[in-house]
Amino acid sequence: MNPFQFTRANTTQAAVSAVSKETGAYFLAGGTNLIDLVKREVIIPERLVDINRLPLATIEETASGIRIGAMAKNSAVADHPLIKKHFPLLSMALNAGASAQLRNMATVGGNMMQRTRCPYFYDHSMPCNKRSPVQSGPFKGQLNGPAGCGAIGGVNRMHAIFGTSEKCIAVHPSDMCIALAALDATVNVTGPKGNRSIPFAEFHRLPGDAPQKDNTLLPGELILSVDVPKNEMSKYSHYLKVRDRASYAFALVSVGVAADMKGKTIQDIRLAMGGVAHKPWRLAEAEVYLKGKEATLENFKQAATLAMQGAKGYGENDFKLTLAPNAIIEALQIATQTV
Amino acid sequence: MKEENSAGHISRREMLAGTAIAVTTLAITKVTGVEAGPEPQAVTPVVSAEVSFTVNGKVQKLEIDTRTTLLDSLREHLHLTGTKKGCDHGQCGACTVLVNGKRINSCLSLALQHENDSITTIEGLGSPEKLHPMQSAFIKHDGYQCGYCTPGQICSAVAVLEEIKAGIPSHASADLNSKVAFTSAEFRERMSGNICRCGAYSNIAEAAAEVAGA
Known part of the structure; x- marks a missing residue:
């Protein structure tokens, strides 16, 4: 690790000010990913701004839903009575992620900001456009290795099948974000230019020509909270995570489902997938198809076929082209209790 | 240069x-x-800063390099070497300690993040003269071979029993709202962040079951 300055922020304004005036300054929340990145010298910070003292860990009911503070720990969110009652999908996704120790440290904001676990991103001797973008600028603080994408044509078993680019086929590793994407959450942020709200679907981005940018936050912006609107879909929900080990492993493929059922008819439904793209992958066409239909295996198969349109394998991850639709069907069956 | x-x-x-x-x-x-x-x-230049926290009931004030992890501050500065460094990347759980009653990986946390926190290490759970019930059970059930991961396993297992007592569900629980009980499946899921390369898992589970009264 390279030496860095350390600042404890007592107010959000002080935190934003400290991070926006230096290009090599980073917010430090739970640290579970950032400290690891700093140890591996993928990120070389000039300053870490500790935001653990900021009063941003509250989980409360609002007029339209639940507001989750950005500094709420993953374990606290998963076990909160309001979350278990209204958004069991979010609790299930959180409980499926990482280990108990990490969930006690990791925050909601930090979970959203975590970087990919693509091995090429962490290995300076290998090419990676996300770690070493050709252009400089806000990523000046990062150690440069060769640009390019080692995963394309390389070891890519864990990689994306949707929304990839010639520059990057990495996946976003979060389970929590799959649930928040399915639940139509909104992200509230503050920054040098004031406050704004970002729909969850627009928070993370596809790699395109700038894979170094995981999200649409502007320099110096800090996540304050996440709003999740109430819905009628708490009873029929499920988070299915398929992974190499029974516990404590990133998803090969995961599927989040929340549905509103009347008898066997699907009144409304939300579907999102993890482990398949650079951002939480919402299955909009499958949702439209299933709305108003009966919860049957045939309909689920058709929805999965629609969801898989445009999917592309890169060799080692070709198995996901079969695993993903099967996971969609199984998650739908479990969520709608039609197994 | x-x-x-x-x-x-x-x-x-x-x-x-x-x-x-x-x-x-x-x-x-x-x-x-x-x-x-x-x-x-x-x-x-090396950058240093001050931090003060309580370790096993004793207030500690340190002036340390900003890069020092909580794990290194415990081992190298306070000489509490019971907590072990395994992978140093949050993957093995050997560094597990309790902070304000919750288990965390001390290798992925900077010491400076813990101003005024209360930390319990394996040394604070029990001593050779007065073992914690979980320590006694690990000995009785042979819950280790080389012993390197054991302090982390014991700190984690103590926290698991507290989490089950508090009714906190896990990925292995039948649903989010039913009563949580100590079962082998619950314990194994909750301990997945602690790796034992000697493979003493079965004996660790038996030790914890005895302490849980299961």
Whole structure:
């Protein structure tokens, strides 16, 4: 690790000010990913701004839903009575992620900001456009290795099948974000230019020509909270995570489902997938198809076929082209209790 | 130290000279909230800061390099070497300690993040004269072979029993709202962040079951 300055922020304004005036300054929340990145010298910070003292860990009911503070720990969110009652999908996704120790440290904001676990991103001797973008600028603080994408044509078993680019086929590793994407959450942020709200679907981005940018936050912006609107879909929900080990492993493929059922008819439904793209992958066409239909295996198969349109394998991850639709069907069956 | 020879390489002599300079110019700057750092120099200064927390009931004040993890502060500064460094990347759980009653990986947390926190390490759970019930059960059930992961396993297992007692569901629970009980499946899921390369898992599960009264 390279030496860095350390600042404890007592107010959000002080935190934003400290991070926006230096290009090599980073917010430090739970640290579970950032400290690891700093140890591996993928990120070389000039300053870490500790935001653990900021009063941003509250989980409360609002007029339209639940507001989750950005500094709420993953374990606290998963076990909160309001979350278990209204958004069991979010609790299930959180409980499926990482280990108990990490969930006690990791925050909601930090979970959203975590970087990919693509091995090429962490290995300076290998090419990676996300770690070493050709252009400089806000990523000046990062150690440069060769640009390019080692995963394309390389070891890519864990990689994306949707929304990839010639520059990057990495996946976003979060389970929590799959649930928040399915639940139509909104992200509230503050920054040098004031406050704004970002729909969850627009928070993370596809790699395109700038894979170094995981999200649409502007320099110096800090996540304050996440709003999740109430819905009628708490009873029929499920988070299915398929992974190499029974516990404590990133998803090969995961599927989040929340549905509103009347008898066997699907009144409304939300579907999102993890482990398949650079951002939480919402299955909009499958949702439209299933709305108003009966919860049957045939309909689920058709929805999965629609969801898989445009999917592309890169060799080692070709198995996901079969695993993903099967996971969609199984998650739908479990969520709608039609197994 | 930046001088290069005609082939573009730093010679051994220059390297040694540079190292000597580096040692003599190591500067300690304090974190004050303003950048009152020294003039630019050949080596990056070490930055230190103060932190105060309670470890096993005793208040500790440290002035340490900002890069020091909680794990290294416990082992190298406070000489509490019961907590182990395994992978140092949050993957093995050997560094598990309790912070304000919750188990965490002390390797992925900077010591400076823990101002005023209350930390319990394996040394704080019990002593050879007065073992914690979980320590006794690990001995009785042979819950280890080499013993390296054991302090982390025990801290984690103690926390698991508290989490089950508090009714906190896990990925292995039937649903989010039913009563949580100690079962082998619950324990194994909750302990997945603690790796034992000797493979003492079955005996660890038996030890914890005995303490849980299951």
